[in-house]
Amino acid sequence: MLGDSDGTKGDATIEQIGRRRTFTTTLQLAIVLAIVQVPMRAAVHEAAGSASGCEAPGRLSILVDSAFVLAAVYTAYRAYKYVRFLNLQSWKRVAAAGSWIVMVAAVLDIAENLILWGDFGSAPCADLSTGWFTWLMRVVFVAGVLILAVCLFATSRFGQRKWYGVEPTPPATFRRAKRDGKDAGRLVITCSGGGIRSASFCLGALQLLRERGLYDKASTVIGVSGGGYMAAAFHVLRRTCADPFSPGSPELARLRRQTRYLLSGGRAMFRAAMSVLFGLVVNLLLIGITLRAIAWVLGWFLADQKVITSGLQVDWRPNDSWFFVGMSVFLLALSALMFLIEKVWDRWARMPDLVRTILTTIGNVTLRYGVPVAVLLLGVPGGLYLLGKIPGESIDQPSLPSALLALVDPTKQGVASFGALVVVLIGLGKAVWNGLTVEGKAATGLRARLLVFARTKLAPWAASAIIVIAAVIALLRWTGGYATDVTYQEDWNVALILVAIALAIKLLTDANRTSLHSFYRERLSRAFLVTRQDNGAAVGLDYHLRLRYSDWAKPIEGGPQLVIAGVANVDDPDFVPTQRDCVPFVFDAEQIGIVGDRSLPDGGRRETADYEREADVLKREVTVPAAMAISGAAFSPLTGRVNARTRPVRLLLAVLNARLGVWLPNPYWNNRAEPAFPDRTGFIAKVRRYVGSVVDKPGPYRLLHEAVGSPSMYERRIYVTDGGHYDNLGLVEALRRKPAQVITIDASNDAEDRFTALAEAIATARMDHGIEISLDPAPMARGGKSRADRAWAYGIATHPLEEGEEKPYKTEIFFVKAVLAGHLDWDLEQYAAEHADFPRRTTGDQFYDEWDFEAYRSLGHTLAQSLTDHHRVHDRLYDE
Structure with a gap:
């Protein structure tokens, strides 16, 4: 139940619990920083009259106190935001006053620190105090804290009910509208995940469905991962072209030239390498700053x-x-x-x-x-x-051996050792990637089995162990230095350097910008999103053009709308079963956000236009290319239902910057009737919104969550990745919309004759929505035959009976799968003879040439034709 782990028993919303958790976490950090100062202040007091004995603990206490001031300001601000969320007008004003008083105390504290910093080392000191000024600061700080404490108590459940007779904040609701509406009685098409393999296969199938009039008849096309590439490309091109990607068209010819879309040409390779290197350097700097700060305080304390x-x-x-x-x-x-x-x-x-x-x-x-x-x-x-x-x-x-110690020494040997560490980690990352792409495949021979075991079992843990060992060595080396070496203790310029690096990272980048998402998004946009000009030429859309999802995903002249499926990675027993680790996150032109079963409270979706503004004031984060990249973010430290495979390499992927996921605002937060940004058009208001949006970007704390943390639905930001981490077919999302018919185009890389993605979708629909699916894929199984009888199957989904319904609602499912079935054209037969893995080429290989691309496209067209040509399927699909 919602909030059960917090003892709320469902009487608090996700945002209320989340804001309270955020406040308490920041409060705990401030308390820790206050406690850390105690032995330093005691050491200063004991060394009264001795300038040399007073300087080290005194200045270190000032540095820690500066961090405490920042944490205290954040704590006061979050306390005010929590009271404001409860919407009790009188206490909102009191809490605002309390937070401003804490802010004044923080300014006084910083001024005190500046005064004390100049005194240490130049004259004997008696204590960390400036007399009356220090007492003034303390009185102001305590006053602000007491005011906020009273506000928090008064607005708590006990205070609201027992003292003030105010009704508690309305609890969460699990009531939903019976249907979303526009897909009821309509046709929905889904395109499965599978990288460039699925994009090629889905292209052929969508071409056939457009030729037969079924694409334009559909109300929605749902894309997942690689299928989302082509679903989006088809949808965007249809704005300027009635027959998108038709045979012989200039846009199809252009697409054939983009099949190596990730690293197409030297410039793309250079940008990819720089993207990885940029994120890697930032990550290592953040780790180094953290370890150095801990070592500084710890080394002094152990010596003291x-x-x-x-x-x-x-x-x-x-x-x-x-x-x-x-x-x-x-x-x-x-x-x-x-x-x-x-x-x-x-x-x-x-x-x-x-x-x-x-x-x-x-x-x-x-x-x-x-x-x-x-x-x-x-x-x-x-x-x-x-x-x-x-x-x-x-x-x-x-x-320790000099090569290991050199990791933290600024010498030529240190640079070489550090470079060697990076090379080893990259090599292990490559081995891990190869292992993830082959896991689950049968290996023949002892050598092959040993190689698979090394890649899938040993390399992941070895890489994480190397990172941890390197961090431990750095921590030990620096702690030992601060505990025993006077030159370490007296080098106060290090603090300035650390602060400068931290500020530069905060100002110049964020957790989304250091990831590979931006590079990935740009490559997808340039390769797949194309428009046809008046002169008949096909050109790529300008990447700097903001293709806002609320605008570009809408239906065009009676055609389907574009829906992209992703997942929000969460690890809350209140919301997800054990080992699932995710909930569906859907990009829709009207509403965007978290959807799922009825165990999730209402309010998880937002108006898309409103959400675009909250995600980024410049409206760059929620666009069609961004949705394509997020839905295809298969390579990330957090991977939803497949976390069991990637958990051993989370730390490695985070450090190496192999991160395609994106931190987006939690749609459960700020989900109010009023707009996120008031209608203020003045210069000051615009500057405030711009600065606030830039400052509010996800920071290092989110990177820690990706590497070792447990992401939560209660947090202000959620990590959104590949839709295939929940349902690789998009079938569950399609059925949630209650259409009359669904055509599912499946290019998943299931083991032959197993249809794993379909089985998981059937089980998920039953678990999450109570939908029973009757679909037998046996005709698509090859078994002992040379070929499967056919590549499609027909099924019925029966929805649970709802209030007011006399009989259950049913949805017809037409499922077409990328398998070799029946007699194919000779070029496909020849390609299959030369490529034993066709049509199950691993998603680890995203570099297709024109023959590969055409083979999968042609197969998709042929198999979709075999589906629609069947007289019974034809009659049902075209039955008005």
Whole structure:
């Protein structure tokens, strides 16, 4: 049930729970940064009168406090946004005042830090204080915090019900309209995923359906992944051409020249390499900044506690005290204590749900922070202890092998070692890609089986292990340096460099721009989206032309609308079954967003025009090329239902920038009746919207989610990838729209005679919508014969009986599959004889020549013709 993991029992919306989680997460970060300053301030106080002993902890405390100020401002802002969402007018104004007071305190805190920074190192210091100015800042900060705390309590469920007599925020609803409307009684065409293989096959099938008048008769064409390439290309070209991609047409001739669409020519290869390199460098810089900051604070603390001394000597009980060890495991012990209290209480009495929730929450929070605290405070000294046991140049300077240590040293050897690491990771990435594309295929011979095992089982974990080992080495090296080397401790310019790099990354790019999505989107647009000019020439659409989905996906002169299917990657037990890890995300000209079964609350779709503005003020993120690229984002760290295959390589894919998915706004958020942007046309309003849109782009936190996190439906942004990660056929989305008929064009790479994609679609339709599909693909199975009898099958989908209906609604399914069936034209027979994998060429190979492209196109045309030529199918499809 919605919010069950938060104890809301369905009485809060996704946005309300999400905003509360966002606030509490930021609050926890601010608390952690405040706690980290405690030993630094204590060290400054103990070193009163000594300028040298005061400088290191004092200035480090100022740096950490600056980060705390930023976290505190974000916390206050998110608290205000949460109160504002609840729409209680009086408390909105109070919360706004509280957040502004915190902002004033933050400005005063920064001013105090600037004053203190100049004092350290130049004269003896007594404390981290500027006297009355510090107390003024603290009073203002506490006042703002108290005001926000009162607002949060007053607007909570307890405060609304018990104190103020205000009705709680309306709960989520699971009620939906019985039908979407315009597809009822109509024909829907779906084009399956499968890269350039499916695009070629679907092109032939769509050509035939257009020739027979069925394409124009359809109300909707649904594209998934590679099928989405051609569905979009057909739809866009139809604006300027009545017979898109007809045989002998200039646009078809142009398309044949674009079959190596990803890396067509030296310029495209260069841009691809630079796109990968750009994202890789940014990712490594972010990792380096994070590790260096942690090492700085940790190294000073371990040295201050005398846990690490010169020569990397480790003393677990400094001054014969167990304080350090106890502090390291305190949070873990508290988490275990909460669990123990719950079990003992349960043994002797019934525990109220409120008490159980409190104990569970404390246990979860302390476990979440207890594990990293124990790893850093115990694991890092342990690693340095082992490091001290490895012989080096001298007894006082033990070290790891120089090639490994050079990873964090700015020397020629360091550059070479770092380059070698990158080359190894790229090589492992290539091996992993080859393994993912061959997994599931039968390997013959011992050598082939060993090679498949190495690619699919060993290489993924080896790559992740290498990344982790390299990060551990860097952390140990830097921590040891800050704990024992004076030159490390006194180099305050490093902080300036780290901040400058972080600001540059924030200003110059974001998590979407560092991914390969932009390159992929551009290549798809230039290869597939074409228009016919008045002089008869076929030219590609200008890539800089914003093909807004709300405009370009609409029906054209009675033809079908364009729908592109993707998935939103989420890992919430409140919404998705175990191992599914995704919900459908649909691009539609009228409404865009999350669709699915009735376990998902209403409100997951937005008006497309409104969503385009929220995603990007310049309206670049939700376009037809963007939808094509997102639906075809098969290569990403998060992959929905196939996460089990890609989970071992998530870290590798994220670091190597092998990321095609996109972070988009969660449609459940800001889903209000009022527009996302007020109708203000003044210069200041435009600048505010522009700056706000740029600043609000997804940052490094999203990259962490891609690499190791668990994406959630409650978050403000969702990660959208390949529609094939949910249903590779688009059949489930078609049936959700309740049409009278569906033609499904399937070019999935199923194992022969298995029809896995169809089986998964049938099961998904039953699980998610209660739709029973009766379709037997047996006539398409080759079995012991040389060829299948035919390449199509007919089925009936029966929808569950709804209120007001006397009998269940039924949908006819006409399913055509890329298989060799019957007698084909001689050129296809010859091509099949020379290509044993035809028509199941792996999606790992996206580089087709003209013969490959034509073979799959011709097969799609031939098999679609065999479907529509059958007298019973013909009669049903053309029955008005």
